[in-house]
Amino acid sequence: MQRAATYGSGSGSQGGGRGQLIDREFAGRLDWILLGACALIAVFGMLMIYSSTHNKDPKDPTYYVVRQGLAMVIGIGLFSGLIRIDYRKFRDFSMLAYILTVAALFFVLTPIGSESKGATSWYELPFNFQLQPAEFAKFGLIVALAGYVNEHRGDIDPWRLTVMVGLALVPLGLVQMQPDLGTNMVLLMIVIGILAVGGVRGRYLLALAALGITMIVAVVSVGVLKEYQLARLGIGASAATTYNVEQATAALGSGGAFGQGYLKGSQTRLGFVPEQHTDFIFTAVGEEFGFVGAALLLILFAIVLWRIWRIAQLARDHYGTLVCAGVLAMFTFMIFENIGMTLNIMPVTGIPLPFMSYGGSSLITSCACIALVSNVYANRFN
Amino acid sequence: MRLGIVGVVIIALFSALFIRLWFLQVASTTSFAAQTEANRVRILHEPAVRGSILDRTGRKLVENKLVNTIRIRRGLTDDERKILVPNLAKALKPLGVTKAFIDKRLDSGRYGPYEPVPIKDDVPYKRLVYIKERPEMFPKVDVVRRSIRVYTLFEEIKLIYPSVFAEATPASHVLGYVGAVNKDEQKLHAGEGYGPDDVIGKIGAEQVFESELRGAPRTRKLEVDSRGRLVQVLRDKPAQAGNDVQLTIDxxxxxxxxxxxxxxxxxxxxxxxxxxxxxxxxxxxxxxxxxxxxxxxxxxxxxxxxxxxxxxxxxxxxxxxxxxxxxxxxxxxxxxxxxxxxxxxxxxxxxxxxxxxxxxxxxxxxxxxxxxxxxxxxxxxxxxxxxxxxxxxxxxxxxxxxxxxxxxxxxxxxxxxxxxxxxxxxxxxxxxxxxxxxxxxxxxxxxxxxxxxxxxxxxxxxxxxxxxxxxxxxxxxxxxxxxxxxxxxxxxxxxxxxxxxxxxxxxxxxxxxxxxxxxxxxxxxTPGGQSVLRDLPSQMIGSVEIxxxxxxxxxxxxxxxxxxxxxxxxxxxxxxxxxxxxxxxxxxxxxxxxxxxxxxxxxxxxxxxxxxxxxxxxxxxxxxxxxxxxxxxxxxxxxxxxxxxxxxSGDPNPPEVRLVQPKTPGGER
CATH class of the missing domain: 3.40.710.10 (DD-peptidase/beta-lactamase superfamily)
Known part of the structure; x- marks a missing residue:
């Protein structure tokens, strides 16, 4: 294709694109359905964050929304940057991505990192901003693991598999030391997703799954997990978790078919659902916009997943497919687990809802992941 | 291809979410509205002035008096409590209030988490001033006026006829008394707005005519947020004084x-x-x-x-x-x-x-x-x-x-x-x-x-x-x-x-x-007894032919x-x-x-x-x-x-009772 042929490594200085974020020629190669759906979800998310936080501090009702908007600007900026670098360049930097991820995860455990709510998972930045390396680890792991699996395409023997698992275990272990069980589960799903699509033989996958379960049982029984984490996984139940789920269910249930109206849901407005602007943002949607609003949101998410899945198929090379598979596994798990827990069909874990939940690190990572996928799409004919 | 399987898995997961969402939001019969209402709405009552009880000639047997009551607001920190309890016990000691009493009241489940705990009624003015001037010694102490029962006529009778009424009041059983609502009574009168701090007629006329005498309490419906902070007053219905009841007792x-x-x-x-x-x-x-x-x-x-x-x-x-x-x-x-x-x-x-x-x-x-x-x-x-x-x-x-x-x-x-x-x-x-x-x-x-x-x-x-x-x-x-x-x-x-x-x-x-x-x-x-609201005619329950x-x-x-x-x-x-x-x-x-x-x-x-x-x-x-x-x-x-x-027959002070010494042993007479 002609347009494709003119596109090089995407430095942003092409043709009439100078000064513009994305030039017209390049815009034509983007999957606007995917990007539109993501943008709609993000805007929806900002609305709900406002709804659930504007009463927290009457003097500054837009505190959370402004910060989320800032993160979104950064996310869009990062997206525009990443989209211009051919994704195959990332392949060559798999090792670097891996090392950076591990380093970031390691240093957060040192006194450089900050502790909050019993977990050492933040880098404290100026102006009250925090950086959550575990979020970025998702991106790093996708790039790195896809690269490694791609390299050994067709000859993944038990030895290679062991190496791969070993490599994956390092960041997982570091995340567990924070501890952040939710993120770890997402990372695990990324590993499984990439391996599954990467052509690892079925019985190896099964063996891997068995190993994973054994490890979880071991971790639980050895007592590495704290009581609240066990409760979150549905093993025993802490009062706080039960309260969370009850309030979430009440919020959703009271929404009914059409909801109570924006800013009118009492559970949301008066802050009865703990962590509503972060992990339980879906309950705000359910209470104020009802089944119709919640279903619409689910459809938007379905569109996003469908597009990623489709791009995985359309990818020009195996690496592109693997990257998409990683992103797909990540989003699928996050969406299902997050909404599932508010619906009381999944255990409560601290996993944000992509593009919706308040949290800059998560939003920026999601943007980066979508940039990766868009990149694969844009370069599908190259 | 493997991706196909992944697609199927995703469709299955989303279907599960959709179905669950449908059942929770649309098909559910649970009253989530009631649950969220209970979360956010607090109803507070303040009792109205209770009606008087009159005898058949219109004399006021039971009246009300507004008295100063000392209450402790909720939300006392441990430090504040350590300061308050001994000080208050000391200040109210002549009125019979002890440290143990205050502690018991504060920890009693009778008073709701938003309702102040009453400590002592009818506190003399001098003591009130002492307490009100020293907020650092008496944190979270409130003084409110509330009405209590008084029996002015009986005070006179006690003085005139001490041999019988020194330690008793006339018509005690008929009039009855009021006391703090207990759990059973709250259950019995559910929905009538009785708070644990309210009084209710326990026996006698106070109980029989409770609904007349009580009036309607001031009812405030408040909306609170998850931390219990007041967001807005949804309704404020003023109190309505209780009606007076005229007894047939003379x-x-x-x-x-x-x-x-x-x-x-x-x-x-x-x-x-x-x-x-x-x-x-x-x-x-x-x-x-x-x-x-x-x-x-x-x-x-x-x-x-x-x-x-x-x-x-x-x-x-x-x-x-x-x-x-x-x-x-x-x-x-x-x-x-x-x-x-x-x-x-x-x-x-x-x-x-x-x-x-x-x-x-x-x-x-x-x-x-x-x-x-x-x-x-x-x-x-x-x-x-x-x-x-x-x-x-x-x-x-x-x-x-x-x-x-x-x-x-x-x-x-x-x-x-x-x-x-x-x-x-x-x-x-x-x-x-x-x-x-x-x-x-x-x-x-x-x-x-x-x-x-x-x-x-x-x-x-x-x-x-x-x-x-x-x-x-x-x-x-x-x-x-x-x-x-x-x-x-x-x-x-x-x-x-x-x-x-x-x-x-x-x-x-x-x-x-x-x-x-x-x-x-x-x-x-009517409250104050100016006019008749309603007659209570005698109830004929049978007619016997003689x-x-x-x-x-x-x-x-x-x-x-x-x-x-x-x-x-x-x-x-x-x-x-x-x-x-x-x-x-x-x-x-x-x-x-x-x-x-x-x-x-x-x-x-x-x-x-x-x-x-x-x-x-x-x-x-x-x-x-x-x-x-x-x-x-x-x-x-x-x-x-x-x-x-x-x-x-018209003699309010007849000669004293004179018994007759029985001569014969008892029997059917």
């Missing part, structure tokens, strides 16, 4: 009734009991009741129960030890209202109704001459049973009228045997003539006065006896025997009535057959009871009140001294057209007096009743 008569009962009982306890060999044995006379009823409309003019108590003790919450003492056997249960909760054998006062039954079923006539030999024998040889008159006295030739006057047991035993013969011949109308009369005159069931815990009394019959002795191996004991009918005829055996029932039954007999539910109040007045000829002959007998050789003639010597009649009763109680009973009647012959509603002296009254272990009706109960009858 304070003068009530006071005299209580004086007479108390003094009479005191004197009886020094009276020698001739029924006991020990010549120094006196009557114990530890409990009693008096009821005065206006027979024209069933109004209760006085209702006394002894021993009694002091309702002013309850205004600021009665200490638990004192309350326990009021429910104790040692003090003979002062809280018990014996007028409605005391069940006694009526003794010979019942003969009025036996006579009615006998005339109605024709086992005798007014003219039949009966020879009273002092005893009756019943049965065939060798099973002859002998029933004797009290004091073994023989009255010779008696007709019904005289049998009532002298209370001839032989005569009425004989009537009992005649009823029993009917029963034995399957003539149940005759056999159960007494039971039938008892039921028509309202015995054997609560009178419907509306006071709590009223007892029903008991009318024994064949079924009752079979049930009573069903486990007795001797089957003959389950049968209804001649002796049972004879005992019933003289108001003994298993027959039980309450003083109020007896008054109600007599009232119906006297007024010509109208059975009223006893009435405690006549009007509901042959005027029967009524006349029995009434003649009753009138002669207080004259000549009548059983109460000695007690009524020198009586100067309204036209009167009466009947004595001396009821035997197994293992105890006799119950002394008297039923007095005022204006027995008043015609309906001669009764002027506005002039109480023209009304017909029934006066019932019971004294537990008080001996003869004529010697204790009759003099007490006489004094009450003098009060009803």
């Amino acid at each position: 304070l003068d008569v009530q006071r005299v009734a209580e004086e007479s009962l108390t003094v009479g009982m005191r004197k009886a306890s020094k009276l020698k009991d001739p029924g006991i060999k020990d010549r120094f044995k006196t009557f114990s006379a530890k409990g009693g009741a008096a009821v005065v009823m206006d027979a024209s409309d069933g109004s209760i003019v006085a209702m006394a129960s002894a021993p009694t108590f002091d309702i002013t003790e309850f205004t600021d919450g009665i200490p638990i030890e004192k309350y326990t003492a009021l429910n104790d056997s040692k003090s003979n249960y002062p809280l018990l209202n014996r007028a409605i909760q005391g069940q006694y054998a009526p003794g010979s006062t019942w003969k009025t109704f036996t006579a009615l039954a006998a005339l109605e079923v024709g086992v005798t006539t007014a003219d039949e001459v009966y020879v009273d030999k002092g005893f009756v024998e019943f049965g065939d040889e060798p099973n002859v049973q002998t029933f004797k008159n009290a004091g073994k006295e023989a009255y010779g030739n008696v007709q019904l009228e005289r049998a009532i006057q002298v209370s001839s047991d032989a005569y009425f035993f004989t009537m009992g045997f005649r009823f029993w013969s009917g029963y034995n011949n399957d003539n149940l109308k005759k056999g159960y003539a007494i039971q039938h009369v008892a039921k028509r005159y309202g015995f054997g069931r609560p009178t419907g006065v509306g006071l709590a815990n009223e007892l029903p009394g008991r009318i024994p019959d064949r079924k009752f006896k079979a049930q009573l002795n069903k486990n007795d191996p001797d089957t003959s004991r389950r049968a209804w025997l001649p002796g049972d009918s004879a005992a019933l005829a003289v108001g003994q055996g298993d027959f039980l009535v309450t003083p109020l029932q007896l008054a109600t039954g007599y009232a119906a007999f006297i007024n010509g057959g109208t059975l009223y539910a006893p009435r405690l109040a006549s009007k509901v007045l 042959d005027p000829a029967y009524r006349t002959v029995i009434m003649e007998g009753l009138k002669k009871v207080i004259l000549g050789i009548g059983t109460a003639a000695e007690a009524f010597r020198g009586y100067s009140g309204l036209p009167a009649a009466g009947k004595t009763g001396t009821a035997e109680v197994f293992g105890k001294q006799d119950t002394s009973v008297f039923v007095g009647v005022l204006n027995p012959d008043a015609l309906p057209e001669s009764i002027d509603l506005a002039d109480p002296l023209t009304h017909q009254y029934v006066i019932v007096v019971f004294v537990e272990e008080g001996g003869n009706g004529g010697s204790v109960a009759a003099p007490i009743a006489k004094r009450i009858m003098l009060a009803l």
